[in-house]
Amino acid sequence: MHIVIFTHPEYSSSQSMPRFARMLSDGMKRLGHTVEFWSPKPTFYSLDAPPFCKKWLGYMDQFILFPWRVRKQLKRCSANTLFVFADQALGPWVPLVASRPHVIHCHDFLAQRSALGEISENPTSWTGKRYQAYIRQGYRQGRNFISISMKTQADLHQFLNTVPACSEVVYNGVNSIFKPGDSQRSRAILGEKIAVDLSGGYLLHVGGNDWYKNRKGVIRIYDAWRQQYRRNLPLVLIGPKPSDDSLQLVEKSVFKNDIHFLTDVDDQLLLHAYRGALLFLFPSLAEGFGWPIAEAMACGCRVLTTGEAPMTEVAGKAAAFISRMPQSEAGKPQWVTEGAQAIEKILAESAEQRQAFIDEGFETIKRYDSEKTTARIEKIYTTVLSQYVS
16 A cells, blocks of 8 residues: 655644654554655745745645645556545645545644634634634545544534544554653653752653643642642653743742753653653643653653543543633632642552552553554555545
């Protein structure tokens, strides 16, 4: 089977999607298939222009030049070519191959829901609403879909207004590098990286500045926990450079010297971060899957996350849960207190209680075996292709 994977352009801000596309490509190549990537090249985007023009120049590359190039490339594609969209947000390109064998991977519909006014924390501009409608118009022409969670699948069916010919759920596979190890050694390695003594452990968050990752909520909970309880543990936040409002929140904290941001982290250092943490704090407002939850559990780290799908779906019985952060400012102090109490409850667990949750996590992450994920995806790909090729 020859597989063409449509991906976001290299100049896009997405980090998780290129990672997912590489995972697909590497997995299919290991199984003996040939793979190539198709994505827009920065023709207009590379022009010298003011920053506010860059987005629109990128759109010209994506929606004017790229479709023209795809139509030319399609002429050389054999009948046994399967076209794979690494993300449903690439919907505008789906009509180009809608009559050919294709599969659309769906991660989350947060931008789609925001554009319809369903998520007040993420208001969408008029142009943003039109763009999301354009995406939706495209992926609605697809027939074969793979969602990364039951929650994502439910959202997909809602936006399609029907159940498509093929709609499967395949959980993300966790990189096999993530596994338990010597926590003290990992703390020493991470501590050396940020020049802080982490030998007593620390709280950890992994995520970006996106509204739904709730970085500010993490900082608020940590601040409240430090004020209420006498545990002198640092907070390490791994991800891109923090936003200005996150930095301002840290600057106001009495415990600002114990809050550390770490950027440009590879998987090896991330592994040590998970292994050394006493608690992984992940109070997301929404997710498509929640990859860091599974990675943390695979490394034997206790998890505290939001008690809503898909976080509950991914973590199962292995995590502790708090409510979703309320939208109103009036309700946030109580939520912060709830989070601080949940942290303290976990840290006060006996060794036996803690190990029981960690062992439950090891059982849960068996669902996210990367080889099984790849094999499952290959089976769906093969089935879809067979329905088009006689």
